[in-house]
Amino acid sequence: MKYVIIRDDDTCAVTPIACLERLYRPFLDRGLPVNLAVIPNVNTRATFADGKEEGFLCFKGANEPAHRPIGSNPELLEYLRANPGFKALHHGYEHNYLEFDQNDPATMGRKLDEGRRYFEAAGFAPPQTFVAPYDQLSRASYREVARRFQLLSTGWFELGKLPPEWWPQLILKKALKRPHWRAGGLTMLSHPGCLLSYRKPLDTMLAAIQQTVGQNHLTVLVTHWWEYFYQGQTNEAYIAVLHQTAAWLASQPDIRVIPFSAIEDPGNAIIREALRQ
Numbered sequence: 001m002k003y004v005i006i007r008d009d010d011t012c013a014v015t016p017i018a019c020l021e022r023l024y025r026p027f028l029d030r031g032l033p034v035n036l037a038v039i040p041n042v043n044t045r046a047t048f049a050d051g052k053e054e055g056f057l058c059f060k061g062a063n064e065p066a067h068r069p070i071g072s073n074p075e076l077l078e079y080l081r082a083n084p085g086f087k088a089l090h091h092g093y094e095h096n097y098l099e100f101d102q103n104d105p106a107t108m109g110r111k112l113d114e115g116r117r118y119f120e121a122a123g124f125a126p127p128q129t130f131v132a133p134y135d136q137l138s139r140a141s142y143r144e145v146a147r148r149f150q151l152l153s154t155g156w157f158e159l160g161k162l163p164p165e166w167w168p169q170l171i172l173k174k175a176l177k178r179p180h181w182r183a184g185g186l187t188m189l190s191h192p193g194c195l196l197s198y199r200k201p202l203d204t205m206l207a208a209i210q211q212t213v214g215q216n217h218l219t220v221l222v223t224h225w226w227e228y229f230y231q232g233q234t235n236e237a238y239i240a241v242l243h244q245t246a247a248w249l250a251s252q253p254d255i256r257v258i259p260f261s262a263i264e265d266p267g268n269a270i271i272r273e274a275l276r277q
């Protein structure tokens with residue numbers, strides 16, 4: 001059996017329900033869970049590295065306050081509650097550029113704790129899986145995340161950014177070419193980059209997903225909802241590839257699509273097997 005986890009980043013208080021519904025109805029109707037990495041208290045002025053406005057703000061209102069807690073959009077909360085196939089992950093705090101790449105334990109810990117309170121205020125059970133903006137964490141952030149979460153989903157791991165006491169496990173992981181590993185009480189899953197990306201060619205996207213899923217015991221597929229509607233333009237061809245992916249995943253008897261929450265318990269058989277591969 002192969003396992004696949006769908007991770008969609010950057011849902012926040014200014015995300016239109018219609019976008020999530022358009023993208024993920026074919027997943028939900030087939031019983032395929034979709035993990036939404038949710039920003040607890042989005043900065044409505046957040047920018048990319050080049051100073052341009054973040055893509056996830058493309059549907060924000062004309063007079064938004066500087067920050068919007070996730071609990072400030074009751075329609076979105078109601079929609080997520082009504083569709084339990086969506087699973088919330090904890091994504092950053094306000095989603096400033098590289099906000100969890102600062103080596104300041106007190107600030108990183110405070111942002112994680114405050115973010116958790118925004119989830120609780122919105123009526124969510126606090127997520128046990130963390131995703132950093134841009135998949136970038138400082139050494140302090142790794143430690144503070146390990147104190148508070150069971151699981152981290154990220155891109156790759158650099159020795160120089162990890163706590164030195166975790167280095168032996170990282171060296172073993174790299175030597176054995178294992179994609180996923182565990183240290184400091186934290187299970188860490190890597191992903192093969194954003195295979196579902198508006199920067200990638202559409203005609204080879206599904207084949208790349210099929211190849212990657214076929215080669216791995218557990219694959220995390222990462223995408224971003226706003227890319228399919230970037231700058232107000234609905235990218236029908238890209239949405240079609242996402243929906244073909246849903247149909248393909250559902251049609252494979254030897255593939256199971258699971259939420260992160262299914263493997264948060266480190267004693268779980270799926271994660272034990274994944275950490276050995």
Ligand SMILES: [Zn+2]
Pocket residue numbers: 009010091095132133134
């Ligand atoms: Zn993000």
